[in-house]
Amino acid sequence: MRYKRFGKTNVNLSIFSLGTMRCLASESVFNNTLETGISLGINHLETARGYGKSEQFLGHFLQQQTLVSREELYITTKLTPTPDAELMAQWIDESLERLKLDYIDCVAIHGINTWEHLQWITRPNGCFLPLQRALHQRKIRHIGFSTHGSLELILAAIETDLFEFINLHYYYFFQRNEPAIALAAQKDMGIFIISPGDKGGLLFTPSTLLQELCSPLSPLELSYRFLLSDQRITTLSAGMSEAKEFNSIISMFEGNNRLTPEESKKLNQLEEHLNTVLTTEKCSQCYQCLPCPESINIPEILRLRNLAVAYDMNNYGQYRYGMLENAGHWFPGNKGHRCTDCGECLPRCPENLEIPKLLNDTHQRLKGTTRRRLWE
Known part of the structure; x- marks a missing residue:
């Protein structure tokens, strides 16, 4: 597994992260998926308050797993923007309790999708204040954001200089957000590409024509290589629904070098x-x-x-x-x-x-x- 510096957080993350939204069929499936990912070298696990029982399952898993120490794992959770600052403070404590952690490595504001969301964060006494307070109290270590918003909104959120990392939709088949990649890199933010296999084109189950056009690589492999070859990008979310799905990406774990002529x-x-x-x-x-x-x-x-x-x-x-x-x-x-x-x-x-x-x-x-x- 290759590891890269996650921007100004100065954390070294595996080039694949493990999102935990799709492996919630049962706690045993969840545990098996995470055990496999960690054994393969993944050191970044991502969850969210809104992902059903994901935080709860992850908390149980972290208490019982013996593969690596707590310090060798980096945990990200996500909390939605809210006009109620005290509610954000409550959510931070609830996530800590569910995750059974003394601190969370990275907390992302989950979905700065509208201009109103950004106003909730940046206004005096907004919901960013409890995040800053938690940062000073060492309950969390780094603050970032995820977004499904317009490019203009994403650029404005980056320009606030409030955030150390960004979770972003950017794929071969959707390159609209490239200017956000460029600006985030200019500001030394960690860049985490979310859902490249799923929202990037349902590439786990591609059409026959797309397979033929990408051969001898699979569409998933070629899409991952497009992203991994971009030196501005730190890590890609591998949202596995079960452990066996790792087989499709193991060959990519060492690959964040430039595209080959064939690619x-x-x-x-x-x-x-x-x-x-x-x-x-x-x-x-x-x-x-x-x-x-x-x-x-x-x-x-x-x-x-x-x-x-x-x-x-x-x-x-x-x-x-x-x-x-x-x-x-x-x-x-x-x-x-x-x-x-x-x-x-x-x-x-x-x-x-x-x-x-x-x-x-x-x-x-x-x-x-x-x-x-x-x-x-």
Whole structure:
């Protein structure tokens, strides 16, 4: 296992972290998954107050495990932003109690997703104050944040200089947040990429076409290599549902070196294939179509269409599209069938896309079934 400095925290984390949201089928599955991960060299375990029994299971596990000392493990938990500062203080103590720890290495504000969330944190007597107090009391060691918000909001949160690390969505198939990667690295923040196998494209179960395009690497391996070769990134979340899933990534544990010529060639071929298949219907994700008067998440819908048409990533598209209108600020915006053909987006599109037509087409392709976030 390779280890990297987690920005200004100066903690050395394994290049893969173990998220504990997906291995909650039972406490025995949870324990077996964590034991396997730690035995393979993973030293960073991530949970959240909102992940069902995850904190409780992790607390039991930490008390009984004998693989490594407490000082050799780094624990992150996440607490949602709140307008009630004293509630945040209460949550910190409750997490410590559930985790059965004297201190938590890293606490992230879980989901700075709206401008209001950021105001709750930065205003006088806001919910950041109890986190600072806990930091001074040595109940926690480092403070960061996770986000599903807009790029503009993410950059603003980084610019507050309140945080030592960021948990961020950034993948080969979603590179919108690259400027946030750049700014966080400039400020020496630790950068933790969350859910690259799942929200990065359902890459544990890729389409046959995507497998063929990425061969001899798997789509999961190629996506991980894209991220691991970026020297700004510290660690990737490996959200395993059971221990045997580690088999798909063990070969990557030593790999955070630059892309090989073959890997670069494969990534270029993926881009060429996208351009060839979509031709004049490709959305380049400039976001100039927003705002939409019907609050339709146009860029995300057209991104999902890009992937479905070019790579047969229909399962992923249905998974993500089904969350629109069902996940609130975690995945905001309305679905494509809400389009009224008002035409406001059309003159703003530099590619002259027939956006209403493409929105309707995407809805027919991906409407599937309603989805909610996993930990709900």
